[in-house]
Amino acid sequence: MAPQKTRTIKNKHAANKSGTASSKSSKSGSSDGVSKPKKKPTSGPLGKQVKGRTMTDLLKKKKKKIYTEKELGIPQLNMITPVGVTKPKGKKKGKVFVDDKESMGTILAMVQAEKEGQIESKMIKARQMEEIREARRVEAEKKEADKKAKFDETKESLRRKRKRSKASGDDDKGDISEAVSAGTNAKAKKKRVAFA
């Protein structure tokens, strides 16, 4: 805006008229009024500054592209448009039906392959689980059998011991009878002591 004003004021008549005016433009006009090159140096630093501004502004103006509203893609009314309202171009309105043999066949094949895979994987998994369970069961059975065998062995060894002792003499019997008698005696004694 500033450079335009200066130009208008360059006019001779305007300069004469505004001789008493206090604006920068009037000053510059009154100083030379004849030629442009003279005017510029006389204007001094102020004039230079103005010129610089004008150039940058001009450049900016050239670069600046003016967009129309359509180009910006701003909705006409500044509000949210519902999904149903916007219509996609080149698309069929409403639902897309599947009624021809080919498309139905492809969907069918796809679904069937997927299902087949699912069931197959399920079966494989079930078989693996079954194998693991079976292995565990066998292991547990083996452990049980080992335990039983050990128990039987100890039982047998005890029996053998008893038999041996029987065969060796009546020591055991004597011991047992002694122990029993001692036990009973001890009890009796204890009682006597307790109540005495």
Added chain:
Amino acid sequence: MRPLTEQETKILFEKLANYTTDLKPLIAPLSDAADADRYVFRLIKDRVYYVLLSIANLATSVARDNLASVGVCLGKFTKTLKFRLHITALPILAAHARYKIWIKPNGVMPFLYGSHISKAHVGRWTEDCPSNVGVIVYDMSDNPIGFGVSARSTAEARRLDPTGIVVFRQADCGEYLRDEDTLFAG
């Protein structure tokens, strides 16, 4: 009445594939001719009907309000877009059954009254059946009487006690009497 959309077709086929091995014969043309008649799926309100194309085309001349049912009702779509098979789909499922279970005569009536199948009632069972797959239920004279979902795999079921459930009932022939009003048309 309208054909199914792609999504609906997929959901329907997924459900059917749970029970059947091969779905191709379902939609195959009846003869080799170029304009041979074939079976198609049609949706009326929320129910899916399996009907001959020629009959479906004829049915377009019937007013929407007057058209109660056409062809075989396979089941219906729920509001959440899941498909629920009806007992009326049994003949189609039984023709290409993937897994079968035969129940003893003493288990037929409890099943037809709507109870699940316990191990004590099982006569025979397809080997290698995993859990949670569709099973068609037959009586001992090989008549299909319903379908369900296996609760356990065959191997697991062997170890089960006699009162344990092996198949969860989905539909049984007793529904023809119990749900007579709503079975074919809503």
